[in-house]
Every structure is written in C-alpha cells, then in structure tokens.
Amino acid sequence: MTDTADVAAPDGAPPGPSGRGSGENVLTVTIDGRTITAAKGELVIDAAERNGIYIPRFCYHPRMRPVGMCRMCIVDIDTGRGPALQPSCMIECADGMTVDTGSPATRKAQEGVLEFLLVNHPLDCPVCDKGGECPLQDQTMSHGPGESRFVEEKRHFEKPIPVSDLVMLDRERCILCDRCTRFANEVAGDPLISFIDRGNETQVNTFPGHPFSSYFSGNTVQICPVGALTATPYRFKARPWDLEQAESTCTSCSVGCRVAIQSSRNQVLRYLGVDVDAVNWGWLCDKGCFDFEAVNSSERLGSPLVRDEGLLLKPATWNDALRRATVSIREGLQRSGPEGFAVLGGARLTNEDVYAWVKLTKGFIGSDNVDAQLGDGLPAEAVLGLPAATIDDACRPGGAVLLLGPDPKEELPVLYLRLRHAVVNDDVKIVELASTETGTTELAAHSLRYRPGHAVPLVRALLAGEPETQRGRHGVGADEVGGVAPEAIEAAGALLAERPVTVILGRANLAEGAKSIAAAARLIHDSHPEVNFLSALRRANVRGALELGMSPGVLPGRVTLDAGREWFAERWSTVPSAKGLDAAGILRAAADGKIDTLVLLGADPLADFPDRDLAERALAGARTVIACDQFLTESVRQADVVVPAAGYAEVDGTTTNLEGRVSTLAQQVTPPGTAQPDWSVAADLAFRLGFDLGIESVEQIAKEIEAVAPAFAGLTHHLMVLTDGQDGVLVSVRPRREARPEPSPDAPEPEVEAQPQVQADGPQPPEPSIPVPDWRVIDPPLLDAYSLRLVVNRKLYDRGTLVRHSPSLADLAEPATLCLHPHDFDRLGIVSGDDVRVTSGRGHVTVATRPDAGVPRGVAVLDANKAGGRANVLIDANAPVTDVRMERP
C-alpha cells in the first residue's frame, strides 16, 4: 500500500465537484464589470454565484454533470471573438473572458426561455405543492413575460402517477430538466426512470412493472425545480410559507448528513438535504428523508410508566417514576456496590446526553459497566484506537478502499453515494471482503467472498505482499483461504499494494464474532501503520458515545481509564476502579442475577443484541430495569420504570458521525407529553441520589465537555454555531503526515479544526489515545456437510423503531427470507419458496426461502430484525460463527 499524496483525477472526468481542475491555474474573468478570479475548470455559473451574481437556472445542479438543457442560464460570454450567448452552466472560465449576465441579448433570451417553458406548464400554482418555493414561479415573477401569448392547447398527460411508493410524478408540470433522471442514473446508479419518447412529447417515466424503488428517490423530489415530483409523505401537507426551518444533522445513521428540518404548527413535515462538502453533498437516503413520520408518531411515549404490583406497566407521574428508580438504584448500590449498576445504549443520544449519563455512571456511581453498542458493533478500542479516516479520505481520487464491514448501501446509504461517485468518476477502487453479494459488490473492483470466521487469515493472505513470494511460500496452486481463490487474493492484494488505502471497518455479519474483524484490522494496522480507518457502525452517535466514555475502560475524550484517572478524579467525585463489562458481559451478569439496576438508554437488546436468548434471560435476571426511550419497544416492555425521552428534532445538542465529525442538532418542535431530554433525566436522578451533576442546560454540558474531554478540546459553541463549524468539526485527530495543500478556490474546503486553548498552568489533560489491543481469535470450527454457515446482515428497511413507526416506510421492509445458493436447495432437498425450520445451537426459527446466486454455497443468509423470523434467535454471542441446519417444518 503506497503512501502517495493525491492522485489527479483521470482525464475526461466530469466537471463535477471532485473533478474540477488542478487548482494550480487561477484565471481572471470579468463578470458584469467586476474582475474576479476563478479556478481552471470552474464553470461560469459557479464563479458568478461565488461572487454574488446569481444566474437563473433550472437544469444545472452543482452535484451533477451539466447538460445545458434548459437554456435558462444563457448569458453573453465574450472570449475575444465578440459576445455570444452561451450556457453558463457548460462553459468553463477562461482567462480574460468577459461575461455579461444582464445584457439586452441575455435578457431577451432568458425571457424567451421562460416563455417557452410556460408554453406547456399548467397554471395550477395555487394547488401545487411547490407553489411558493418554485424556481419556475419565482423566475416568472421576476423575469417572465407579463401575459401569455400562447393560445394553443397545452400538452396533456394523465395527472400524477406513482413512480414508486414514495414519489408521485405529474408529467404536465415537468419541464424536462433531466435532474431526476440524471440523479437516478449518475448519482444513485438506479436508472429506473428515464426520458421516454422524443421532442415535445418527451416525458419522464419508468418501465412498466419496474418502479423507481431506489433508496435515494426522495432526493429527486428535492431537486425537481417545479412541482412535478412530489413525495407521498408530504403531499398537500403544508404551504412553503407556513414552514419554519432549522438546520440539523440526520441521525438515522452515522453518516451524519446535514438536513433542514421543516415544521409547521409544532409538527415536523419534511427534511431537506443540505449540501456539506465533506459529508453528504446535499443528498439524503429515503430512510433519513422520510422517517420524520416517526417523530410525529402517535405511539411516542408521552408520560412515564411504572410497573405495579400486578406486574403491569401503568402511567405514572415523573415524581413517582424517578422515586421508584432512585429507590431501586440506592438499594442496588447498597446490595452490590457500583458493579451492580449497568447502562446499555446511548448511541442514539446526543453527545450532551451521553456525557450526562457517563458522568452519572462513572463519575458519581463509579460503575464502568456501560456500553453504547449492543454486541452488534466492534470493540471500542478498534473504533477509537485505530487512526481515523474521513469520508473524503476514502474517496480521494486514485485511492483504494478496503471494505471490511457492512454494505454501505444498506447501512450507510449516503456513504455509498460518495463511494459510488469516487469509483465512477475519480478512479477509486474498492476491494470488498464479504460473505455474500451486497449492494456494493457491483462497485467493487474485487469482491472476495470469504467464509464467515476467516477474516483474519484472509487479510493476512491479502497483506502477504508480492504475489511471487506468496507463490513461493505456498508453492504452485496455493490453497484457497477462507473459501477465496488464491488468484483472487493475489489480484486484490496487488491492487491494494499499489494505491493509498483506506479501510472501511465495521460489522457486516452479526453471526460472525466482532473480535475476528477487530483482529483483522489490527493486522493491517501493524503492517501498514499509515492506513486510516473509517468506522462504519450504523447507529447515529455511536462514535460520539464511545468517544465520550460510553464504553468500558474509556473516559470522556478518548482516554483510557488509567490514563484519565487522575485528570477526572479532580473533576468528578469518583472514577471507576477497574474496567467494567461490555454489553455481552453486562447481559451475562444480568442473566446470572449479578446486576441490580440495568438502564436502557434507547436500547432494545431483544431486537438488536445478536444473541436473543441471552438478552431475554438478562432482562428477566436484572433486578430493576429502567428504560429511557421514545417508544415502547419489546425490551422497554420488560422494564420496571419507563421514562419518555425527547427525541430527534426535539432537543438541541451535537452528534458525532462515523468520521468523528461533531455537528449540531436543532430543536424544532416540542416533545410529546412530558417527555424530557435524556441528559435532564440523568441530572434529575443524580440529584435524587444526592449528587449535583452541575448541569442545567445543553450549552453548559457542551462547555464542560470542551473543558474536560481531551479530544473535544477547542470545540466551543462559538466555533460550532457562530463561525466555521456549522458543517461539523472533526474530533478524531490522527497523525497528519501530509501537509495540507494551499487553499485554492477549486479545492475542497479545508477541514475546520478545533483549536484547543493551551492551559498555562495546572495539570495538563491526558493525550486522547486508546491503545489497540491484540485480540485473540479462535479458529472457526469446520463446517459439517449438513450445516450451513449463517450470515446475518442488516437492511435499510427493517423492523427498527424509526422505520416501523414511519407508515410510508414500514411497508417497504420485506419479511424475513432465508437465501441460499440454488445449488444448496437441491443438495438439501428444499423447494424454493417453501418454509423451512432453521436450527442452531441456540434456537430455531421458521422462515420462507429464496434461491439467490449471489449467496455462496454452504452459506445461509437471513436479514437481521425482520418480521417473520428473528435472526438473532439463532446466534451464539460467544461463538466465532454460527452454523445452522435446515429441515421441513
């Protein structure tokens, strides 16, 4: 793996965001009499806008290849041969060029284009969803012809037709700007909508029977410059002038796309993507786009619940609920000390919420039994200890990505879009290590299908260096490794050896132990310390929670218990004496009756912990379960005290994405009933337990985090909200080996960095650093002839809380189906489509089956958390892999 700096984009790359020239040549252009500088390759329309001159446009979108279709942006451009009308969205700036955006010729042409567009556009603005925020309407008001000279009849199409479950299309309103179709084709890679027919008859449509079921369809609604595309969850819900808006960060997954939350009458009605160069480029996935319905769900918890003597959960006052919780905690502490107190969850909370709970648990109670993950992620040391990469690092032109983690398309959709762009336009190559075909496989240069449990030997073989030496070592006809042919390993290894590599690290298969993935990562780190890792864990703030100590052995700000003991001892009333238990350990201890109080912070171990049997026993075994949640999930139903939590769009704060980028969350509506933010529950409980957490507001917590958590030093309110930090600030420091390039107009914006105040005197904070341990992995057992090795992957739409409570999305989750290679159907004598009973050492489920040639032989794939077959019933959390057998029910 070479360690070279940026490789230039290949020739012929589109003038898209990452293909814009080398930045070395700065040109001088005159626009409307003002002399400005522009980068080589910069489009006139962009250069003008950067300088405050907005040229009207309909088809141009800065994140897509310009097509110059609508002709609205034509302006007089003079390159020395006299002014000529040219589309400013297609013409690159040239030295000495003169542009006149207001010449009479420009005016006349633009007015002409507007009039042409209105020739066939219906005048139904009063009933159109776009009315009030419609570029065509706005342009017509400001530039348009006063009166229509068009007396002919307009083009007619059947009024809105559904192009998918989420999107409706009104072809009469369409102005054929090619934005949605370009998005589907170029950005999402799902060309399910296309221009059909020709000339004035042209329409956008799908192929019969093949709807626009893309994970990214919502973006087309946002970028449609008229009201042709509308989203079913928003249609006729509001008029734009009634909407209030706040900018926030999406927390449907850990990519952390920036969004604008729009509400009306205290109801969230819509999310719009906000373009942040380092992260989402304005895109959202459909889950992130439409799961606002869950915020408004009537099933939200609005008041506390307490289990009465009759063992039923009954509504209660906050006072009753917190008293009951306080009594249990106090009794528990008396009975078994701090070790009897445990907290699970936190990955869905804000940084401020997490800090409050960590301070309560570690800094007051003194327990280290906390885990933000539910055994479905990676060891915290792998996430925090390995050198961190950004999304931009992974997408840097000419690089390679080693994907040892979940399918980004299913779990981190907008990361998938970024990777797709990088592969298609910037010569990035992906090497995927996965146990079954995924949505990202077709992007991969090499996809190595390894048998679950063999990640370590496979990675070792990949790293083995020069193929010759490898062949020398193994002799001709070297053996396959974990089911992967030696030639495939050799080819992938050679690709990785010649490019700078970023590893995307996560947990794809819940039935494969996390340790083997972590150990494989460590192998890479040992031999290639220059390689950076992008953590690919799904829950929104999992990285933030870990950074802030919601993990055993870690204190806020990415320091170990030992390294931070002294520093925190001065700031907190106590510090845990020894490293505590992780999620599996906590559940095991609870099952064994060793946990007195188990707190669930938005955690549903019954649904999410890979070993359901253990989770069930743990919830039954813990003396008191306190749940702080927005919904009555399966696990929450088992709690003794339930307090309603305020959720997304209802609280201010910050969240940390998978890169370690901290960005703000905004409150836009009030929470249902008496629901409270999680941090205030922690403060209240602490107070009742006789301890003042010393926090009264989110800002105050943020200040304290900045002051005490070393990795967060310098992350001030001022930076985050008032100055450059609105798009997020990276806290994941890593050794910077390359000097930052000089800023130039076309280069991506430099990362905003927090500047810690240097303390003149007093003790210095510990360095944020978590050592990477040497995970020992057990070799997986051999697969016997009658068994199949289980792969449990997550899908975008499942029975997770957000999807389940968003009516528009809930139906998109397909029921559980066991997928096998067609050959295994024959071998095992199963008929495709039949239900089978699947049995493992832990349990059994009965599910439908489907042949899938993308599944390797000897492997059974079952999606996690789906209706009609719980995959986690089968998984043994202790074992490196899970093997299953199949029989007719």
Place this chain on the structure above:
Amino acid sequence: MPRFTSENTAVADDIIARYPRPKSAMIPLLHLAQEQDGYLTEEAMEHIAELIGVLPAEVLGTASFYEMFKREPVGDYVVNVCTNISCLLLGGEELLHHLEYRLGVRAGSTTPDGKFTLEDVECIAACTEAPCMQVNYRYFHRVELDEVDQLLDDLRSGRLAHEVPRHGTLSRVRQQLPEDRAGNAPPDRNVEPVWLARNRNDGEGDGQGGTP
C-alpha cells in the same frame, strides 16, 4: 414469443461482440426484436436490458426516441408516405390522402384487418423521385395515384412478398464478421496502431504530433 429465441439470442451475442461496449448494441438488438416479433414487446426490451447489462427503463428510453420502433403491433405492411417539402411540391399529400381513402384509415392507424399501417412521414431521401413512399422500408418512386391500387392489391395477395419482407426485417443480408477479425478497439486501452509507425522517419510516431 416475447423474449429472443435461442437462435436470435445467439445472433444477439454475436452483435454485442462487435462493439467495444455492449450498450452500443442497443439499437441493433431492438431491430432484431422487431424483426422477430414485428414490434417491440416489453419482454423483449427486458431481455435486451439483461443482455447488454442495463435496466429496462434505459432500453425504453432509447427505443422510444426512434420512430421506427413500434411498441404496439402494426400492420403486416407499414406504408410510409413522404409529405415533406419535395414530395409535397409534387403531390405527396394527395398521395397520402388517396391512400387514406383507399385503406379507409387515417395516417397513423392500422386497417382493421391488420394488413396495413399508414404513416405520414418525413423526408425519406428520394426527393428527386417525388412523390415517393416506402412499404416496410422498400422504396416506391414517382408513385402515380392510379398505380396505388395495383400496389395494394399486390401486397395484399403476397405477390410482392419477395421484394417486401414482413415488417421488422430490414437488411436481409447480415454482416458476418470472420472468426479471425481484427477485433474491437476497446476505449480504455491506449495503443497506437502499428501502421501509424510508418509515419516515423526518425523515431517520430503519431503523425499528428508525436506520442507523448
């Protein structure tokens, strides 16, 4: 027979192999489908999508751009009458109206017996032979109104089957590429053809400026 027959699938594979990129075979394969079925069925478009590795919407997008691709069944004989300028000047419209009258249908429709589809088309490059028309894309030059009835009769009775094959069939000769063909020039391989080296007098390559 909506998808390609196995025979035509082999032809399709052969066509795809002629191009550096499979998608270039789109239009030829659409013609092949129309040759097989007389028009384009949805299943055929889906099959083409599979063969060239695109989605059906892209096939439909391309197919629907071109006038010759019919997505509904048409008559055995598609009669195209040119009414563009040169023919117009010499009676193209009168010829069209005469055919409308004789066939009893308006331009753009098919006779109830499914024999004829009449179309009012743009210039078909026989301008000095006006007025002219095509039947299944075979030319009829300087058509006199009183010849038309005979022509329709001959078509109906199959007497012209030899000259006018069924709709969908264009060239009755297929290009055959030999086994040892020179091969595609794949766009991603930058190789200078050897004969350009002839330009080299003293080591200079590409005549248009030399290899970098």
Place this chain on the structure above:
Amino acid sequence: MSATGNAKDIPRIMSGRWDLADGHTLERYLDTGGYEGLKRALTSMTPDEVTEEVKAASLLGRGGAGFPAGVKWGFCPPGVFPRYLVVNGDESEPGTYKDRILMERDPHQLIEGALIACYAIGAAQAFLYVRGEMALAQERIAQALNDAYAAGYIGCDIMGTAGFSVDVVLHWGAGAYIVGEETALIESLEGERGMPRLKPPYFPAAKGLYMQPTVVNNVETLANLPWIVTNGGAAFAALGAEKSLGTRLFAVSGHVNRPGVYEVEFGTTTFRDLLYGEHYGDGIRHDNRLKAFIPGGASAPWFFEEHLDLPLEAGAVGAAGSMLGSGAVVVMDETTDAVKAAWRMVRFFARESCGKCTPCREGATWLERILRRMLDGHGRPSDVDKLLDICDNISPQITWPPKQTTICPLGPSAVSPIASAVMRFRDEFFAYCGGGEITVPVNGKAYLSTPPTVGATP
C-alpha cells in the same frame, strides 16, 4: 429510375458506377479500378502523406457543415488511442438524396474511402452508421462488407499489409433526423437517445465515441477518397473554384422538369445552370415562374430569382445569406403556397427536435401550431409578428450564420423557412389571417394548388 447526369466533360468522381446495374458488386468494382486507391495508399504512402493529399485536395465535408476533411483529421489529439471513424450515412435533411445512392449503388467505393481514412487517422475500427429506413442500402453494404472481408480488403492485415488491421461494423439507425448531427450520432452509437452534446467540450475529434478521438465523416466526403488518392489531391483541386473544389453531388427536386442527382463541378456551376441547364434541372415545369428555391436543404434560408447566378460556392452562398448545406436544391414555382411550404418544414423540425433544448422543443412546436392554425383559417394578424418574435427567441436577431439559444443548429433551422417566407411573402401570411388578399391560389383548406403531376422524366 434516378436521374443522374453530367454535362460538362468533368470526371465522375463519385457517380461513375451509378449507371452500371451491378456497380455494387465486388467483381464489378474491381473491374472498374476498385481498391486501387487503398492499394496505392498502403503500398506507397505513409498515413501522413494520405492526410496531406486530402488537405491538398481541400476536400470540404459534404454532410452540411462543409469543414475541410483533412484539417478535421488533424484535430485528433496526438498519442490518444484508440481513435474511431464513424461514417455518417444518416441522410435525412429534407431535399437531400445522394448518400443513399452512393450506398446502394457503389458501397465498395464508400468502404474503400473509409479504409483510406482509417489508415490516415490511425483508426482500427470504423462504424458505418446507415439511416434506419434505408433497407436496400443496408443490404448492399452488408453484402459488400462480407465480400470485402472474404477478399481480404477488410479485417486482419488488409491487402497483405502486415499490421494494417481494421474492422468495419455496419450499424443502422431507427428513425430520428437529429441523429445525423455528429454528436447525436455518437450518442446513438453508444446506445443512447440521440441527443446532441455541447461543442465544446465534446468535439468528436477530441472526445467522441466512448470519449475517444473520433472522426465523423459524411458518406459523400469519404466516397471521394479513392479518386483523390489515385489521382492526387492536385487533380481534385484543379476542379472547382475558391474554397469549393472538386465535384459535388446536388439533388435537384421540386418543380423542375428534370429532377435528379447530378455530379457537377463545385464552385463554378451556378444555380441557374443547375435549375435551367438542359443536362440538369432543365427549367421550371410548365414554364412557370420561379418563386423561391432552397439551396441546401430545409435548414437553409431560401433563395430567389436574384440569386440564380450565384455559383455553387460555399463562400459566395454564405455571403448571400444561406448555405449549400447538404447539396439539396428544392425548387418552388409560382404556384407554391409559401405559408404551407414553411409550415411543412417547421412541422418537420418540431417533430424531429430531440427535446433537449427548451427553445427548440417548445419553440418549434409552438411555431408549427400557429402556422397550422393559420392554414386552418384561424390566423390573427398579430400572429405574423409573433412568429418572427418566437423565431428571434430561438435564433436571436435571425441572422446568417445563425446565432442560437440552443445546443445544436436544429433549433435555428426551424427558423429558416419561416423567416424566409415571412420576410419575402408577408402578404400571404396576412392573407391567411384575414388581413389581405391571397396572392396565390389556395384551394379549400389550403392544400397545395399543385396537381400531383410527376416531373418530366429524362
């Protein structure tokens, strides 16, 4: 059936085999000097020398734009391969009829020309894009290619020349005029909707087929190459005048006594020769008066009596406000209804707009609908200026050469017939709007007054 002719004693560079019943066969082609040009190029010329010869011939492209072929070849960026040759046989411009004859009657001449071009530019693969509706041309070319492959004129080590290996692939369209535009042709060849690309940056010679350097040449352009290589560029340049050298095919159609496709000396012959010369058009039918003529296909502004003595020379015609375009001369006599003729051509452009640019897609359709409304008797006097203003929004100031608010010249092409007709025959338009006397006979619902007589066959 076709009228071909040649008055003066000039060589029939392209039409030499048209009179032979079997001119399309390999046998007859070889009998009549076929593949001699290629042989000469391969045995005694370097690729650069071939290009130089074509430059010396000053061969202008015959597809419409009239750009010198040799110069265009030189635009391929050095060192970038593969390069492709794409032969534009999509002939669809109303009035144009010459490429089809070349393809049907002398396919080997075209193939030989294509191979010579491949040799010169360094293309290892050529695509012959024939218009979809031309079944016979496809058949003849397919047969010719099969024969030429078998005889070693195409394929590996052509004519025994080690290393000169070229594949020629026959491809045909499916009915879309716009695909004749070179960038749309390339899109179509890539399996896409035939929508033009913006030039710059997508000049085919730099970024063409598959974004590789691509030379797109018209059929007629290439058909000249065997002769030029055999006889030398200088011999070719000895014919013609100014920049318009050699011979050129013109299709003379409409109201002349002798419609036909004629190979004439370029640059010197005049329109009067072409329309009235006894070997060519032989005068207006029934000795009617000339009303107007289109000098270069439906996209070209109309000419009138005062232009008859202009030579068929690109520069002179351009200066007079029109173009020779695709060599399509359409003659309209005094019985022609100018409104109807303009409407028919606009209908063509509206129907054939690819739909990409708003002004072309919406504007051409709007123009067509206004004219149709006029013809149906519902015109309003204000429509006439509205027509011109819409034209102005498609092609600002309605100048020649046209300015455009569109990507390709199809949009402005729709302006040519309307602007020509309105400016010259304004009264006729007003007549349709109840605003004046109708100066030409218009019967009933405005069909052409002309009875469907067929021009005198030669």
